[in-house]
Amino acid sequence: MMSDRTRYTVVRMAALLCGLAIAIILPRTVLINPYIELVLKYIGINMVLTVSLNLVNGYMGEFSVGHAGFMAVGAYTSAVLTLFFIPPEWEMWCFPLSILAGGAVSAVAGVLLAFPSFRTRGDYLAIVTLAFNMIIKSALENMPAVGGPRGLTGIHKLTTLAWVYVAVVASVWIVRNFVNSNLGRGVTAIRDDESVAGLVGVNSRRAKVAVFALSAFLAGVAGALFAHEIQFINPRSFTLIKSTEMLVMVYLGGVASIGGSLLGATVYTLLLEGLRPTLQILGISQEWRQVVAPLMLILLMIFRPRGIMGMREFRLFKPRDERRGKPVKEAEP
Amino acid sequence: MSLLTVQGLSHSFGGLKAVSDFNVTLEPGELVAVIGPNGAGKTTVFNLLTGVYKADAGIVTLDGRNLVGLPAHRIVASGVSRTFQNIRLFRELSVLDNVRVAHYSRSRASLHHMLFRTSHYRREEARVRVSSEALLEEFGLADVIHASASSLPYGRQRRLEIARALASRPRLLLLDEPAAGMNPHEAEDMMRLILHIRDKYKLTILLIEHQMRVVMGAAERIIVLHFGETIAEGTPEDIRSHPAVIEAYLGREDTA
Amino acid sequence: MTIQLLLQQSFNALQLGSVYALIALGYTMVYGILTMINFAHGDIFTVSCYLALWFSSLFLAIWAGSPPALVFAATVVCAMLSTAAIAVIIERLAYKPLRQAPRVSAVITALGVGLLIENTMVAIPGIGPEPRVIPNLLSGTDLQIGGITLSMAQLLTIVVSAVAMIILDAIVRKTRVGIAMRAISWDSRIVPLMGVPIDRIISITFALGAAVAAVGGTMFGMAYQMDPYMGIRIGWWAFISAVVGGIGNIRGAMLGGFVLGFVEILTPTVLRSSSYRDMVAFGLLLLLLVFRPTGILGRPAAQKI
Numbered sequence: 017m018m019s020d021r022t023r024y025t026v027v028r029m030a031a032l033l034c035g036l037a038i039a040i041i042l043p044r045t046v047l048i049n050p051y052i053e054l055v056l057k058y059i060g061i062n063m064v065l066t067v068s069l070n071l072v073n074g075y076m077g078e079f080s081v082g083h084a085g086f087m088a089v090g091a092y093t094s095a096v097l098t099l100f101f102i103p104p105e106w107e108m109w110c111f112p113l114s115i116l117a118g119g120a121v122s123a124v125a126g127v128l129l130a131f132p133s134f135r136t137r138g139d140y141l142a143i144v145t146l147a148f149n150m151i152i153k154s155a156l157e158n159m160p161a162v163g164g165p166r167g168l169t170g171i172h173k174l175t176t177l178a179w180v181y182v183a184v185v186a187s188v189w190i191v192r193n194f195v196n197s198n199l200g201r202g203v204t205a206i207r208d209d210e211s212v213a214g215l216v217g218v219n220s221r222r223a224k225v226a227v228f229a230l231s232a233f234l235a236g237v238a239g240a241l242f243a244h245e246i247q248f249i250n251p252r253s254f255t256l257i258k259s260t261e262m263l264v265m266v267y268l269g270g271v272a273s274i275g276g277s278l279l280g281a282t283v284y285t286l287l288l289e290g291l292r293p294t295l296q297i298l299g300i301s302q303e304w305r306q307v308v309a310p311l312m313l314i315l316l317m318i319f320r321p322r323g324i325m326g327m328r329e330f331r332l333f334k335p336r337d338e339r340r341g342k343p344v345k346e347a348e349p
Numbered sequence: 350m351s352l353l354t355v356q357g358l359s360h361s362f363g364g365l366k367a368v369s370d371f372n373v374t375l376e377p378g379e380l381v382a383v384i385g386p387n388g389a390g391k392t393t394v395f396n397l398l399t400g401v402y403k404a405d406a407g408i409v410t411l412d413g414r415n416l417v418g419l420p421a422h423r424i425v426a427s428g429v430s431r432t433f434q435n436i437r438l439f440r441e442l443s444v445l446d447n448v449r450v451a452h453y454s455r456s457r458a459s460l461h462h463m464l465f466r467t468s469h470y471r472r473e474e475a476r477v478r479v480s481s482e483a484l485l486e487e488f489g490l491a492d493v494i495h496a497s498a499s500s501l502p503y504g505r506q507r508r509l510e511i512a513r514a515l516a517s518r519p520r521l522l523l524l525d526e527p528a529a530g531m532n533p534h535e536a537e538d539m540m541r542l543i544l545h546i547r548d549k550y551k552l553t554i555l556l557i558e559h560q561m562r563v564v565m566g567a568a569e570r571i572i573v574l575h576f577g578e579t580i581a582e583g584t585p586e587d588i589r590s591h592p593a594v595i596e597a598y599l600g601r602e603d604t605a
Numbered sequence: 606m607t608i609q610l611l612l613q614q615s616f617n618a619l620q621l622g623s624v625y626a627l628i629a630l631g632y633t634m635v636y637g638i639l640t641m642i643n644f645a646h647g648d649i650f651t652v653s654c655y656l657a658l659w660f661s662s663l664f665l666a667i668w669a670g671s672p673p674a675l676v677f678a679a680t681v682v683c684a685m686l687s688t689a690a691i692a693v694i695i696e697r698l699a700y701k702p703l704r705q706a707p708r709v710s711a712v713i714t715a716l717g718v719g720l721l722i723e724n725t726m727v728a729i730p731g732i733g734p735e736p737r738v739i740p741n742l743l744s745g746t747d748l749q750i751g752g753i754t755l756s757m758a759q760l761l762t763i764v765v766s767a768v769a770m771i772i773l774d775a776i777v778r779k780t781r782v783g784i785a786m787r788a789i790s791w792d793s794r795i796v797p798l799m800g801v802p803i804d805r806i807i808s809i810t811f812a813l814g815a816a817v818a819a820v821g822g823t824m825f826g827m828a829y830q831m832d833p834y835m836g837i838r839i840g841w842w843a844f845i846s847a848v849v850g851g852i853g854n855i856r857g858a859m860l861g862g863f864v865l866g867f868v869e870i871l872t873p874t875v876l877r878s879s880s881y882r883d884m885v886a887f888g889l890l891l892l893l894l895v896f897r898p899t900g901i902l903g904r905p906a907a908q909k910i
Contacts, residue, residue: 073709077709081712081713132894135895136894138709139641139708139712140898142712143642143844143890143894144891144895147887147890147894150883150887151883151884151887151891154881158881190464193463193464193466194464197458197466197470197474198452198453198456198477199460200463201449201450202450204441204446204450205439205450208439209437209440211421212439214400214420214421215400215421216430216451216517217422217426217451217453217455217517218422218454219420219422219453220422226460230464255837256716260716260717260720263716303724304728306724306727307724307728310718310719311721313713313716313717314699314717317703317710317714318710321707
């Protein structure tokens with residue numbers, strides 16, 4: 017005798033587990049080749065990145081344009097752990113730990129960035145985040161222990177499609193929960209009118225710290241996955257160019273929308289990959305691919321700044337009791 | 350013990366003395382009005398009380414606890430809530446969310462509860478939802494809970510603002526010109542509503558109003574400000590015939 | 606460290622600082638009038654370097670044998686005009702549509718424009734990512750004063766930059782255009798009602814900022830190497846200069862430029878390592894933004910709730 021709610025949860029869990037099974041099995045079949053697997057992994061990593069940035073830029077309405085810095089922290093932290101501290105026999109089991117560690121250290125960096133955001137907003141905060149990105153890059157370049165400007169090579173390829181899948185599902189779930197919670201509502205209130213948010217009781221400092229920490233955590237996780245996929249990282253992988261790509265994905269998919277972030281990441285990644293053969297056929301040099309991201313960004317800002325989804329959300333990503341037309345009659349058990 | 354005690358509250362902006370030696374004591378359950386011509390410093394008093402500015406001088410205590418210097422959200426948590434002269438709802442948020450947000454200070458959940466949506470947290474959320482819907486029902490807004498706040502007509506926005514102010518379970522409610530923009534009939538309805546919620550929610554109310562006749566029937570005491578200074582204080586009858594008050598108001602535009 | 610070394614480095618800092626100051630002026634003028642940070646300005650500077658390179662090659666080829674000073678003058682003028690034109694085109698196409706849009710759109714668009722310029726330059730076959738240099742048109746005898754060497758190029762950089770700044774300052778303070786610019790920076794809604802063609806003034810502002818940067822670009826290209834990605838470095842340093850001096854303030858931009866020039870040159874000398882330069886500069890920026898966002902000469906903006 018299952019209650020409505022239990023049945024719903026069971027169905028959901030089953031679907032997710034099916035997805036996991038597919039993610040584990042698929043790469044071993046002939047249905048996809050390594051290149052397709054690579055693209056799928058990139059889509060997943062970009063999904064995590066986009067959801068992460070959307071927290072700050074979309075839901076909170078702030079200006080983070082240097083998010084690649086957090087990705088860098090996560091990437092380097094996890095790579096250092098698996099390269100220097102984890103013995104090879106334990107790699108497979110310790111990989112998730114190193115990902116979480118990367119996210120955690122990144123979260124600390126995120127908290128640091130939250131403090132300037134208490135007093136600065138808008139353009140100034142944008143500059144602060146960019147300066148932050150540059151400082152991280154510069155610091156990494158000055159650390160011989162992590163390879164300096166040459167970076168780290170020979171990172172083991174531990175990122176499987178399954179891990180990426182798990183990361184995406186977990187990120188979406190956590191962000192969905194956050195957005196539909198007290199803090200999440202407080203954050204959107206801050207976006208709407210920060211001083212009034214305080215005057216209705218929202219502790220905006222706490223909210224900002226939480227958002228930056230969570231956002232940085234997720235970006236760090238994405239960075240860790242990234243590092244263990246391409247197997248070498250250097251400070252130049254995490255500059256403004258990367259941050260810009262993240263911005264494109266967020267604004268393409270739609271601010272303040274989880275579904276939008278997933279869409280934006282998918283569309284953008286596929287677009288960029290699709291350009292490779294296209295340019296080849298047309299006889300145009302591959303360097304023009306790099307022009308796509310900034311050009312899209314400009315066009316988006318001018319013609320459709322809210323992106324594909326605007327600020328709307330798929331029903332799937334709202335908790336069950338949030339959906340339109342389902343008023344809660346009594347407190348749930 | 351008095352609920353609110355304000356002594357010697359003063360504040361200047363640059364060289365301009367906006368509020369000068371403002372005093373008031375409120376007993377629980379009272380409804381006191383602060384009136385005066387435009388620019389008299391009334392909203393500044395509210396801003397000082399709610400922590401928008403830190404007062405240059407003066408003492409403010411709520412139930413004996415000092416409020417001066419506290420950040421705004423802590424003052425709300427202490428039991429003070431307000432509305433705004435020019436309605437300041439969260440325009441892009443839904444009606445329901447406007448009220449739910451204001452439950453923030455009454456929530457005890459920590460971050461990990463929210464991130465993982467524990468059953469403890471789900472109960473909390475349900476409680477907030479029920480409480481918000483009850484408030485909205487009270488103010489006649491139950492049919493529009495998912496509409497965006499900016500889409501409501503003016504009168505309903507005013508009510509929503511009051512509903513939002515009540516979400517944090519305040520003891521002291523500061524209402525800044527709640528009847529602004531209303532004709533005398535609507536203003537009377539509003540005052541009746543205010544008296545009703547004062548009794549129902551056991552509130553103490555400090556009210557700013559610009560039009561004298563609106564508060565005459567409702568307020569137990571009236572304080573009159575002019576250029577930041579208190580020029581009169583007393584019952585409605587005292588104020589009605591007070592010479593300084595008549596002089597301050599003479600020639601003012603009666604904007605409805 | 607000897608006094609001589611210090612003085613020599615100071616002189617180098619003055620040279621570099623002049624270039625930063627010239628670029629910083631562009632940031633500050635646009636911010637003053639539109640309250641917008643034109644992140645693409647550093648890349649416009651880069652474009653000006655390449656344009657100067659192109660023009661100097663052109664003139665050297667078609668006017669072979671003419672005095673270098675003439676070629677130099679022609680190069681500078683052409684670089685100024687063409688860079689100004691490009692800046693105005695960008696403004697009309699990308700920034701004008703966003704004047705009423707929320708701030709985030711303008712910021713992100715500016716970032717996008719900057720990157721677009723960089724990557725386009727890399728992709729264009731004739732330009733490519735390798736560094737280039739403009740032939741030194743100003744070689745002459747170096748001055749030797751008390752053991753310090755001042756090359757003709759350095760001297761001229763400082764002098765030409767100073768002249769440019771003085772002219773710009775005069776334009777902003779004395780001409781009608783300049784007064785209109787300052788009026789717009791105070792209140793952009795009322796000014797059109799007084800019959801001032803606001804669009805044209807805004808375009809002129811961009812053009813002036815770009816032209817002044819092009820002066821710097823020409824001088825820079827002769828003394829240092831250029832590559833398409835230098836807009837990120839140089840642009841940022843110049844931007845920090847503008848913020849240090851007080852963004853929106855022209856005198857401040859000049860002051861800030863020199864401060865940053867000194868930071869860049871003297872940090873390696875003092876800290877004995879050149880790789881910390883970026884961190885010092887950005888750390889300085891961060892501190893300023895948090896504690897004194899209006900910079901040295903800026904006026905604090907009043908906030909009304």
